Amino acid sequence: MKALVFAAGLGERMRPLTERTPKPLLEAGGKPLIVWHLEKLAALGVREVVINTSWLAEQFPAALGDGRRWGLRLHFLHEGPVPLETGGGMHNALPLLGDAPFLAVNGDIWTDHDFARLPCEPRGEAHLVLVDNPDHHPRGDFALDGHGRVHADGEARLTFAGIGVYRPDLLRDWRTVIGDAPGADETPPRFKLAPLLTAAMARGAVSGEHHRGRWTDVGTPERLAALDRALRAEMA
Numbered sequence: 123m124k125a126l127v128f129a130a131g132l133g134e135r136m137r138p139l140t141e142r143t144p145k146p147l148l149e150a151g152g153k154p155l156i157v158w159h160l161e162k163l164a165a166l167g168v169r170e171v172v173i174n175t176s177w178l179a180e181q182f183p184a185a186l187g188d189g190r191r192w193g194l195r196l197h198f199l200h201e202g203p204v205p206l207e208t209g210g211g212m213h214n215a216l217p218l219l220g221d222a223p224f225l226a227v228n229g230d231i232w233t234d235h236d237f238a239r240l241p242c243e244p245r246g247e248a249h250l251v252l253v254d255n256p257d258h259h260p261r262g263d264f265a266l267d268g269h270g271r272v273h274a275d276g277e278a279r280l281t282f283a284g285i286g287v288y289r290p291d292l293l294r295d296w297r298t299v300i301g302d303a304p305g306a307d308e309t310p311p312r313f314k315l316a317p318l319l320t321a322a323m324a325r326g327a328v329s330g331e332h333h334r335g336r337w338t339d340v341g342t343p344e345r346l347a348a349l350d351r352a353l354r355a356e357m358a
Contacts, residue, residue: 123242124219125168126212127159128284129229130176130205139343144178146229147185148346151353154185155340156229164192166237168225172197172215176205201310208315210305213293221290228284232349233337240287245270246327247292248319252280253337264323264330272330274320283337292318 133140139148146156156173163171171194175182179200189196197218206214212226223243233253241249250272255262265276296313297306299321305312322328338349 123166123168123222123287124170124172124224125163126172126174126215126219126224126226127156127229128174128208128211128226129156129182130174130201130211131230132177132205133230135341136343136346139346140177142178144175144181145340147181148340150232150340150346150350151357155232156186158232159227159229160186160189160192160194162237163225164194166225168194170195170197170218172199172218173229174199174201174206174211174215176201176203204312206310206312207305209293209296209300209318210310210312212288212315213296213313214310216290216293219290223287223289225287226285230340231284231338232340233283233285233333234335235283235285235333235337237285239331240285241329242287244287244289245329246325247289247322248328249287250319250328250330251283251285251333252330253283253333255279255281256339258339258341264319266330266332270329270331271326272323272328274323280332283333284339292322 129146131145133145136145147154173182175198183198199215252266259281262279263282265273265279296318299317300306300313303313340346
């Protein structure tokens with residue numbers, strides 16, 4: 123299995139920390155956020171990882187090298203000064219990811235989720251990890267039923283953790299779903315992944331799991347500082 127790490131965000135909510143450092147390279151517990159992912163991917167047996175970049179893109183290869191230290195081969199895919207969003211970024215990475223299912227993870231989260239629990243072959247077009255709704259996102263994103271299916275609507279809503287396994291077929295008819303949304307006519311196209319997931323959910327093609335362990339969306343300097351303190355306390 124190959125993997126994609128989303129690392130192209132501008133990190134606007136994290137400023138001033140991200141004025142000189144892209145968010146996935148900010149440190150928590152003594153190492154960059156993205157390195158926590160790379161270590162877990164290597165332990166899982168992943169050997170090729172695509173990292174999409176935009177803001178301060180040159181810092182990624184400088185900090186991570188070619189991935190050899192983790193037994194990985196890293197492919198840095200620069201999207202230009204304006205990120206392609208999650209859907210466009212995934213679509214742009216498909217030539218490097220190939221035809222098989224792949225794992226994708228947001229570069230600006232931290233979690234103790236064991237990636238080995240993820241299916242190598244999703245039952246449908248995607249398998250998502252969901253978590254309890256954090257205080258800053260109380261309404262959640264999707265609902266998980268008792269059969270492991272994810273729905274766009276439902277009473278017991280959970281938050282998408284930014285971790286999933288996807289089949290390339292999820293993006294096959296992206297233009298039909300996205301329509302004429304802003305960015306769709308650009309080259310390469312820029313669009314969000316959520317509409318494609320919602321459409322797949324309507325077809326019953328998205329499974330999921332509820333991770334009840336630790337998870338942090340590192341969206342503000344305060345959350346990063348809290349995570350760093352917690353990790354350093356554990357190491358001490």
